[in-house]
Amino acid sequence: MPISSRSYVNRYTPSNRFPTGLKWLLIVNIAIFVAAYILRQSVGASFFDNLALVPSQVVTTFAVWQLVTYMFLHFGISHILWNMLGLWFFGAEIERLWGTKRFLQYYFLCGIGAGVTVVLMAYIFSGVDVRTAGASGAIYGMLMAYALLFPDQTILFGFLIPLKTRVFVTIIGAVLLLQSFSATVGGQGGTISVLAHLGGLVTGYLLLRGKRLQTQIRQPISAGIKDWKLRRAKRKFEVYLQKKNSDRDRWVH
Numbered sequence: 005m006p007i008s009s010r011s012y013v014n015r016y017t018p019s020n021r022f023p024t025g026l027k028w029l030l031i032v033n034i035a036i037f038v039a040a041y042i043l044r045q046s047v048g049a050s051f052f053d054n055l056a057l058v059p060s061q062v063v064t065t066f067a068v069w070q071l072v073t074y075m076f077l078h079f080g081i082s083h084i085l086w087n088m089l090g091l092w093f094f095g096a097e098i099e100r101l102w103g104t105k106r107f108l109q110y111y112f113l114c115g116i117g118a119g120v121t122v123v124l125m126a127y128i129f130s131g132v133d134v135r136t137a138g139a140s141g142a143i144y145g146m147l148m149a150y151a152l153l154f155p156d157q158t159i160l161f162g163f164l165i166p167l168k169t170r171v172f173v174t175i176i177g178a179v180l181l182l183q184s185f186s187a188t189v190g191g192q193g194g195t196i197s198v199l200a201h202l203g204g205l206v207t208g209y210l211l212l213r214g215k216r217l218q219t220q221i222r223q224p225i226s227a228g229i230k231d232w233k234l235r236r237a238k239r240k241f242e243v244y245l246q247k248k249n250s251d252r253d254r255w256v257h
Contacts, residue, residue: 033084034088114141130196138200
């Protein structure tokens with residue numbers, strides 16, 4: 005249900021206060037990027053390499069911390085710039101609405117879900133030794149939350165074309181599906197990291213709409229089973245009546 009249709013929408017007023025959780029995510033991401041940039045030619049570079057997500061290391065050496073730490077690493081200035089802009093743009097209003105605790109829980113669950121997606125798909129297709137880094141998966145989860153909470157909000161696609169958030173997310177989802185197809189079925193194993201984006205988007209949707217989706221799937225199945233049982237009972241009853249009538253006819257003179 006979009007926030008605009010809820011009863012408490014009139015009590016929600018956007019604030020100019022910079023949310024605490026978002027602020028610290030920005031600070032930590034930028035600080036780690038600067039530290040990695042400074043130490044990239046020294047011994048410290050290997051330390052940061054171990055924080056990136058490598059599917060083979062997660063599975064063979066049980067480096068599960070990489071499912072979290074990879075979100076704080078970025079490969080270049082444009083990489084971290086766009087990720088932090090996206091985090092600020094979509095995350096600010098969500099944290100103000102949800103509160104810091106729920107906001108951070110959702111952020112990390114989306115990021116972890118994106119990482120798990122990369123690990124699974126890397127073993128199904130290829131790219132188990134390809135490094136993945138960046139907060140993109142978590143931020144795509146934020147994008148999904150923003151679209152579900154504010155579906156009629158206008159976003160400038162490419163800074164030029166105004167689109168409703170729900171339309172924007174639909175376009176982004178279609179693009180990610182094409183990219184994921186290219187990275188897997190298309191055989192381009194080196195781009196397996198793109199699946200983190202799709203994984204974050206899907207994880208966000210399941211976190212927010214999972215119970216409703218489960219109900220929507222279960223209801224027609226339950227109705228079909230109930231209908232089948234009724235038809236089966238009806239057939240049995242008809243057979244019983246026919247047999248009873250047949251037995252009665254044999255004793256009539």
